[in-house]
Amino acid sequence: MTNRSTAIPQLSWSDVCGRRLDRHGLSAPVRDGTPADAVAAMCGAHAQVLSAAEVSIGLRVAGATRADVADALWRERSLVKTFGPRGTVHLLPTRELPLWTGALSAIPPSSTTMPADARLTPDQTDEVIAAVAAALADAELTIDELSTEVVARTSPWAADPVVPAFGGRWPRWRQAMHLAAHRGALCFGPNRGRKVTYTSPRRWLPGLQPAPAADALAGLVRRYLHAYGPATPQQFAQWLSAPRRWATELFDSLASELEEVEVDGSPAWVRAGDTEPPPTPPHGVQLLPYFDAYTVGCHPRNRLFPGPAAQRALAGGQAGNFPVLLIDGTVAGVWHQRRSRRSLDVTVEPLTPLTVAERRELDDRVERLGQILEEKPQLTIGTVLVGGHA
Incomplete structure (x- = not known):
């Protein structure tokens, strides 16, 4: 994996933070x-909490507000809301959908605790995804409407209530929901x-076809290392x-494109030649929202969350x-917002x-937060009593 034609470049933690802040627009x-440019630079904006994604993006684009993010998502359609890395809800650049679908659909499935008799077979998975694609081609369906369509287009087994869920069980076909997005x-x-509601991403990008797996995965590694490098396969x-072993083998397959560096004595990798401090x-104060890409994607955790920050700002x-x-x-505290009657x-x-x-x-950061969310902010320095988001 290592190109040892020259001495291994040395970077400090300060160098690493500075590179990442610059590349994230922070x-x-x-x-x-x-x-869409901001989302591409951070390799996707986590959108489980959509208002948090709006803040993540607004921080990185001068003058942007939540209305600009909504326009990009629903009017311009330069962003698409879908299941991204880790199977979690993300905003992704529409123009990069071929790469993302090609890469995410090529990741080996993780282990499951689902009983064998409750799982989908590979053939059933393909059948469900074909049914989802057909049902959503020209429609916007709620989950119940989509479920009815999938069962009608497959077989009764798709409706079996075998997937543990909040307060009950979901139908069998929903095991393939994230994979349907990835494909x-x-x-x-x-x-x-x-x-x-759910619909087809081909309404955002007509003729969408996932990129070939090898090309897509190589492209994703390049983007990840640009935004979060130096980093390890793990x-x-x-x-x-x-899977960690799969990631190590992927990095090995790209050895000619990667270069080893040392960060305060620990090995990590960047794209070949991308070693300049x-x-x-690094400078500046930022208020990063729930699940901000910088917080989630940057490592090592013990450097990003030093000392008391690990106890206060990490959840297990x-x-x-x-x-x-x-x-x-570097993480130096936590914060919380409460919105009521146009106040923040x-x-x-x-x-x-x-x-x-x-x-x-x-x-200034609090004032900017108010601009992004289009509300008048008021700052209190004190203890945050709200627990972590699930």
């Missing part, structure tokens, strides 16, 4: 970019009142929720469950006292 928001058969449509596997040290070692205060690229109450809990300059910049 050192300074991009002035001529679009929401380009399903994405989210606009809400119908309070109900979620960290890439964690980001995708993929940033022009300036999992990143993203708390909105975080970021100072100079923001509580920030720093883990160490803020300098005068940091407090001044925090005021």
Whole structure:
């Protein structure tokens, strides 16, 4: 995996933070970019909480608001809401759907605790995905409507209530829902009142065809290392929720494109030649929302969440469950927002006292948060009493 034709470049943790902040548009928001550009740069915006995705994107695009993200998603259709890395809801750039579907559908399936007699067979999985694609080709369906269509287009086994769910059991076919998105058969449509709908991503990108697996996976590794490198195959596997051995073999297959570096003495990889430190040290205060890509994708965790930050801002070692205060690229606290009647109450809990300059910049960050969410903000420095997001 290593190109040892020259001495191994050395990078400090400060160098790594500076590179990542620059490439995420967090050192300074991009002035001529679009929401789709920002999402491409961070390799997808986690959208389990859509308002959090709006903030993630708005932080990275100068002057952008939640309305701009909504326009990109539902009017321009330059963004698509679908199941992305780790099978979680993401916004992805529409133009990159061939790469994402090609790569995500090529990841080996993870182990399952589902009893053998409850699982879908490979043939049943293919049948379900074909049914989903046909049902959604020109429609926006709620989950119940989609379920009715899938069962009608397959067989009664698809309706068997065997999948454990909140307060009950889902029908068997829903085991293939994320895979249907990964193969380009399903994405989210606009809400119908309070109900979620699903539709076909080909309504965003006509003629969508997943890219060949090898090309797509290589492209995804390149994008990941640009945004989150230096990184290891194990960290890439964690980001995708993929098998570690598979990720190591993938990095090995791309050895000619990768270069080993050392970060404070620990080995990691970047794209070959991409070893320069940033022009300036990491700097600035940021308020990153739930599941922000920087928080979730950056490693090692013990450097990103140093000391008390690991206890306060990680949930059982999992990143993203708390909105975080970021100072100079490293987690330095948590925060929470409460919205009511067009007001935005923001509580920030720093883990160490803020300098005068940091407090001044925090005021600016809260003001920017209000601009993104189109509400008037009010800042309180104090203890955050709300627990982590599930």
